[in-house]
Amino acid sequence: MQKLLVVTTSLVAAFALAQGKTADTKAAFKITGDPAKGQAKYKELCVSCHGEGGKGDGAAAVALNPKPANFTDAKRAAEVTDEYVYKMIKEGGAANGKSALMASWKGALNEGQLMDVAAFVRSLSKGAATPAAPAPEKKDDKKPAGKK
Numbered sequence: 001m002q003k004l005l006v007v008t009t010s011l012v013a014a015f016a017l018a019q020g021k022t023a024d025t026k027a028a029f030k031i032t033g034d035p036a037k038g039q040a041k042y043k044e045l046c047v048s049c050h051g052e053g054g055k056g057d058g059a060a061a062v063a064l065n066p067k068p069a070n071f072t073d074a075k076r077a078a079e080v081t082d083e084y085v086y087k088m089i090k091e092g093g094a095a096n097g098k099s100a101l102m103a104s105w106k107g108a109l110n111e112g113q114l115m116d117v118a119a120f121v122r123s124l125s126k127g128a129a130t131p132a133a134p135a136p137e138k139k140d141d142k143k144p145a146g147k148k
C-alpha cells in the first residue's frame with residue numbers, strides 16, 4: 001500500500017514537471033527601437049521598394065510580385081505582430097513563409113538598427129509620417145468670385 005502511494009506521488013510530480021516545461025514562459029516580443037533613428041536606415045535601404053511614405057510604391061515595386069507591403073495600412077498593421085515585423089526585416093521573407101523578394105537585413109543592420117527600423121515601420125501605420133489629406137473646402141457660404 002505504501003509502495004503504491006510513493007509511485008502515485010512521483011507520477012504526479014513528474015506530470016507537474018512536464019506541465020511546467022511545456023508552459024509558455026516566453027514574454028511577448030516588443031519592438032523597442034527609436035523610429036527617428038530608423039528612418040535614416042529606412043530611407044537608405046527600404047525606400048526603393050516600400051516607398052518614401054511606406055505605401056509599397058517605391059520605384060522598384062512596379063516590377064515586384066507580390067507587391068511590397070503597405071506600412072501605412074492600419075488594418076494590416078493591426079493584424080501583424082511586432083515579432084512578425086521584426087523577423088521579416090531581420091530574416092527576410094523566405095525564412096517567414098513569405099516572398100524572398102523581401103531580403104534578410106541582419107547582415108546589413110545590427111540588432112539595435114533592426115529595432116530602430118522596425119519601430120519606424122510601425123510608426124508609419126500610426127499616421128506619424130503620413131500627413132493627413134487636406135480637408136475638403138467648404139463651399140456653403142462662398143459666393144462665386146467676381147460676381148455681385
Ligand code: HEC
Nearest residue numbers: 045046049066067068069085088089093098099101102105
Ligand atoms: C527589393 C525590394 C524590397 C526592399 C529593398 C525591402 N523590402 Fe520589405 N518587402 C518586400 C516585399 C516584396 C514584401 C512582401 C513580401 C510578401 O508579402 O510575401 C516585403 C515585406 C516586408 C515586411 C512585411 C510586411 C507585412 O505586413 O507583411 C516588412 C516589415 C518589410 N518588408 C520591411 C522592410 C524594411 C524595413 C526594409 C529595409 C531595411 C525593406 N523591407 C526592404 C520588398 C522589399
